[in-house]
Amino acid sequence: MRILLIIGGGIAAYKASELVRLIRRDGGHVTCVLTEAGSRFVTPLTLAALSENPVHTTLWDLKNEVEMGHIQLSRQADLVVVCPATADLMARMAAGMADDLAATLLLATDKPVLAVPAMNVRMWQHAATIANVATLRARGVTVMEPDEGAMACGEFGPGRLPEPEAILAAIHAQFAPRRLAGRHVLVTAGPTHEPIDPVRYIANRSSGRQGFALAEAAAAAGARVTLVAGPVALPTPPGVARIDVETAREMAAAVAAALPCDVAIMVAAVADWRVADAVGQKRKKDGTGQIAPLELVENPDILAGLGASAAKPGLLIGFAAETENVIAHAQAKLARKGADWIIANDVSGDVMGGADNAVHIVTAAGVESLPRMAKAQVAHALIAKVADALA
Secondary structure, X not given: OEEEEEEOOOHHHHHHHHXXXXXXXXXXXXXXXXXXXXXXXXXXXXXXXXXXXXXEOOOOOHHHHHOXXXXXXXXXXXXXXXXXEOHHHHHHHHHOOOOOXXXXXXXXXXXXXXXXXXXXXXXXXXXXXXXXXXXXXXXXXXXXXXXXXXXXXXXXXXXXXXXXXXXXXXXXXXXXXXXXXXXXXXXXXOEOOEEOXXXXXXXXXXXOHHHHHHHXXXXXOOOEEEEEEOOOXXXXXXXXXXXXXXXXXXXXXXXXHHOOOOEEEEOOEOOOEEEOOOOOXXXXXXXXXXXXXXXXXXXXXXXXXXXXXXXXXXXXXXXXXXXXXXXXXHHHHHHHXXXXXXXXXXXXXXXXXXXXXXXXXXXXXXXXXXXXXXXXXHHHHHHHHHHHHHO
């Protein structure tokens, strides 16, 4: 693979050096374009040494531009990667500007473009950036979601550059054959909220990240993807049809309406119980300071229902979030639910809401364990195995 790497001006630019190393380790060819602002954080010499190629920094290189160098650069690569894609650089991409070498290359290229954002949380959440990202995605640019966490500016939230390993996985996804073309993949993700009254509800800590990553990976593999999402604050992955629900019963109805499908991946952490008598007014304490006990009833078991259904998908995959005896519980769930696979993970640490995951694929044939890695990498690994199974 031949990568044209455009490095924008942000503190996260230092991670571009590690990305170059990882691409080269995989046998890829990297040509770096360093913006003027990017050169404040990483040097051309570093990138040249790691890529073993000259680093391009200006549109006004007499020798190269006599040979129409920027046109050649924009079209010789298989993929253009913008990392980090700063708020300024994405704004210029969306506006179609050509005021420096990087912007000119992006305007002249006829190759796929992957943008990896990194910026302050307030900049990422600003209406202008949201509009620019939507514009770029509408034009076919793949824009990764930034990670969430502490930033160099001292703030916390979404805007961190994804780790180089996750970016490499996204690069590989751009080259992956569309092995699920013509297939319909149904994914559930996130928690469900079961109302107690208009103020309170029963829920769990699921962030929806792993399910959304799987939906995105399936779409990248060419599938038609229906994502049934519980209440989460995540953007819809490109190319995915999303249905928002709140309760387990709403999720069960949405899943039934989305059938038939070739593959169902039930990632959602569905609440096992709901309140039998959810009320329309906030529950109050009585004269003695007590609140009446809540009566709980079971919610529909969506996975087991699919496993026993005449419309059971060709491949039915459930998830098991456990805190102990992870594999044993998953094996019992496999038989009990009528699923083909159970993806088991230990959520006793920071998996729920975290960026990484380590899973075990439990089938009737045995157990395959994957190492801990970014959830995007887990998703691409699982979708590759789904494609193998369908083939």
